[in-house]
Amino acid sequence: MLQSESIDLLITDVRMPVMDGVTLVRRMVEIGMSLPSIVFVSGFGDVDRKEMYALGVEAFLSKPFDREELLGVIERALAERSSLWLTPMPVAPRQSMLVQAQDIGEGSSEESVHLGRGGFSAHYAGSLSLSKVAFQCSFPAKQRQLTGQGYVRWSSRADQTIGIEFTFLDEPCRSWLLEEIAAANPRSFIPSI
Numbered sequence: 001m002l003q004s005e006s007i008d009l010l011i012t013d014v015r016m017p018v019m020d021g022v023t024l025v026r027r028m029v030e031i032g033m034s035l036p037s038i039v040f041v042s043g044f045g046d047v048d049r050k051e052m053y054a055l056g057v058e059a060f061l062s063k064p065f066d067r068e069e070l071l072g073v074i075e076r077a078l079a080e081r082s083s084l085w086l087t088p089m090p091v092a093p094r095q096s097m098l099v100q101a102q103d104i105g106e107g108s109s110e111e112s113v114h115l116g117r118g119g120f121s122a123h124y125a126g127s128l129s130l131s132k133v134a135f136q137c138s139f140p141a142k143q144r145q146l147t148g149q150g151y152v153r154w155s156s157r158a159d160q161t162i163g164i165e166f167t168f169l170d171e172p173c174r175s176w177l178l179e180e181i182a183a184a185n186p187r188s189f190i191p192s193i
Contacts (some may be wrong), residue, residue, distance in 0.1 A: 002028060006035040009077055014042035014189035022047075025055045035187055037077035041065075050154040053163055054192035058118055080118070082178055085169040089149050097162075099124060100138050104180055113137050115181055117188040119150060119165040128152045128162060135164055146173050153190055163190040 002010075014021040028035060030062050035056045040047065043063035052060060059073045076084060099122045105112030113122045121139065137146040148169040155162045165175050169177060 002033060003031065009037045009039070009074065011039045011041060011074075014040050014047055015044060022052070022055070025057065028053070028139065037079060039108045041072055049162060050156065050192050051155055053116070053165075053190035054188045054190055056117070056187050058189045063082050065075075081181065082174075085148065085166050085174060088168045089132060093134045093149055095124060095128050095131065095152075096123060096134040096136075097128060098136050098138070099128070100140070102141055103139065113146070113192050114191040115138075115177075115184060116188040116190045117181060119153065119163060120146070121161055121163045121193050123160055123193075124155075124162040125160050127157075128155060130155070133164060134169075144173065144176065146177060148173070157193075161193050163192070165190060 004110050012024060021029075021042075025035075025038060038055075038057045039059045039060045039061060040052060040057050041063060047060060049060065058077050059071060061070065099113060101113045101122065102111040103113075104115055109127040111123075113120050120137070132149065133152050135147065139145070146169075148166060150164045150166045151167070153163045153165050
């Protein structure tokens with residue numbers, strides 16, 4: 001069905017008989033299909049969120065969830081990116097982070113910020129909890145800054161990396177960032193570096 005139909009949104013359980021959700025998304029990538037917005041649902045906490053977001057999954061819902069939560073995730077997944085990041089969080093994040101980077105890049109450079117469709121990853125030696133964060137990424141060589149608010153979706157102390165989902169972008173960086181994302185056309189929602 002995925003090969004013969006145009007799909008805008010895929011909501012899939014992580015654990016299923018025959019093929020699990022992670023394998024399903026990997027197969028979609030292997031056959032080269034354009035990825036729809038993907039939402040994972042699970043009653044288990046054993047999902048590697050770093051891998052999940054790198055595969056292109058946009059959201060994870062833990063069972064049980066309520067209808068409003070599901071509808072909110074669906075609305076965000078189907079919305080145009082340019083309309084998503086316009087409004088600051090009603091309560092400002094208590095945590096903040098500053099990243100000095102040389103470039104927005106690919107590969108594993110410790111001096112790059114890596115963009116996905118809905119967020120970024122970077123090397124970050126500080127400690128942040130999985131919650132709201134205000135961020136500022138400076139790119140001195142390009143004389144640009146990426147500033148806004150988001151959610152820490154994963155962090156790895158082992159390799160000192162962090163993955164942030166955008167929820168708000170300051171107006172001065174919004175247009176150039178949308179252009180960067182469109183030009184890169186990344187498969188991942190938040191890259192794993």
